[in-house]
Amino acid sequence: MKLTLYILLLLVSNFLTAQTATKEQIISDLPEIEITEGINLHIISPEPIQYVDLSTEKLTGDLPATNIARIKITDHPNSDEKGKINTPSVFFNGNNIGIITVVAQSFIAQYKVVYRNQDNLNMITNIHIQPEAMQPVEFDKMTFSNLELRKFAMDIIQKKSEKNPIREEKNLKLSFQLNNVYVISDYIFLDMTMKNNSNLSYDIEDLKFSLEDKKIHKATNNQSVDLKPILQLNPQKHFRKNFRNIYVFKKFTYPNSKVMMIRLIEEQLSGRTIEMKVNYSEILKADTF
The missing domain is CATH 2.60.40 (Immunoglobulin-like)
Known part of the structure; x- marks a missing residue:
């Protein structure tokens, strides 16, 4: 409720700013x-x-x-x-x-x-x-600065993560979760948690987001499109047990023939890599603030 009121006041403020020199x-x-x-x-x-x-x-x-x-x-x-x-x-x-x-x-x-x-x-x-x-x-009333996007991300991370994540992948004693998806205006927020159930700490080399074909036919090449977050709340690259972060994207869409692929890659030659596929239907069910 507090967050909803804050956003309402922010939108009103932006609207009044656009109307006043x-x-x-x-x-x-x-x-x-x-x-x-x-x-x-x-x-x-x-x-x-x-x-x-x-x-x-x-x-x-x-x-x-x-x-x-x-x-x-x-x-x-x-x-x-x-x-x-x-x-x-x-x-x-x-x-x-x-x-x-x-x-x-x-x-x-x-x-x-x-x-x-x-x-x-x-x-x-x-x-x-x-x-x-x-x-x-003066700026478009539905455009937010990095400072405002960071405030929204902070409000999300202060919430308890969902007991039943939207998606979860497990491999090599790693758990990779998409807790929830939020949307405000033309921005998509992905709330993600990484859990390490081994005694070996994890060094993140990269977290890649891309749109890829669901089915890859032998006669065709896989058409992959990289997605770059415009903001991530925490730039941390190392964690021992649990790491939760918020990734912010400008609005994107993709057809049912594609999925969003998220790859967590470790900074080692024999690094532990884990992949997650997210259907567009799961993005469309995003919560609002």
Whole structure:
């Protein structure tokens, strides 16, 4: 009930966002961040960053990770290999040297960059984008960000797994279960559990999802289509006894002549591999949140 109410409020919020223009920003209202030569400033986003705009050539940067923007003052022509200026700075203390705009999946955040001289020993080297700095970006009301999908997956994994899983395969003292399938909007969530009944721990090399023909005729090749989850809740690759995880996919369909094949592959030459076939009818019976 709590989860259903949360989703309802989220959908209403998304709908209202799509109907309302983003609030205008003026430079004087932007939060300030300080920067100096020879220091990299890391801006950390709670969502994957789509792009970063630097308003002047005085600033340069890159994206070393999907949710981190790395910004610095553009190297002066007379700087050494470490970026240290060998001539007096071209900036004055307190100068506004540009605007940083960070666009994520569901928000935009902007900062006014202020120069501080190198004598300041208390320079901040990283900041986390705070909710008060975020402005919602208009987007399709039925599209969810990775942050929202992760929240849904967390809510699923906090539930007790089904006593009678939809599918279960056993081999080599391994048990591989599809506990349940959930759907919200155009997203499919697979709740899966792996159990190891041996004393030998299991190292996951890969968990492959694909669509394959139910029947393979000698005269034809098997038509296989790989499916890639857009998110998995836990990236863990090693477990001793039990491991439960949630895998999220964009909506997919397949005919009755095909099955979804899930292969759990161990990271060993003589690895223990276990396969599971899931019929489309079982996907169509997915629970809603």
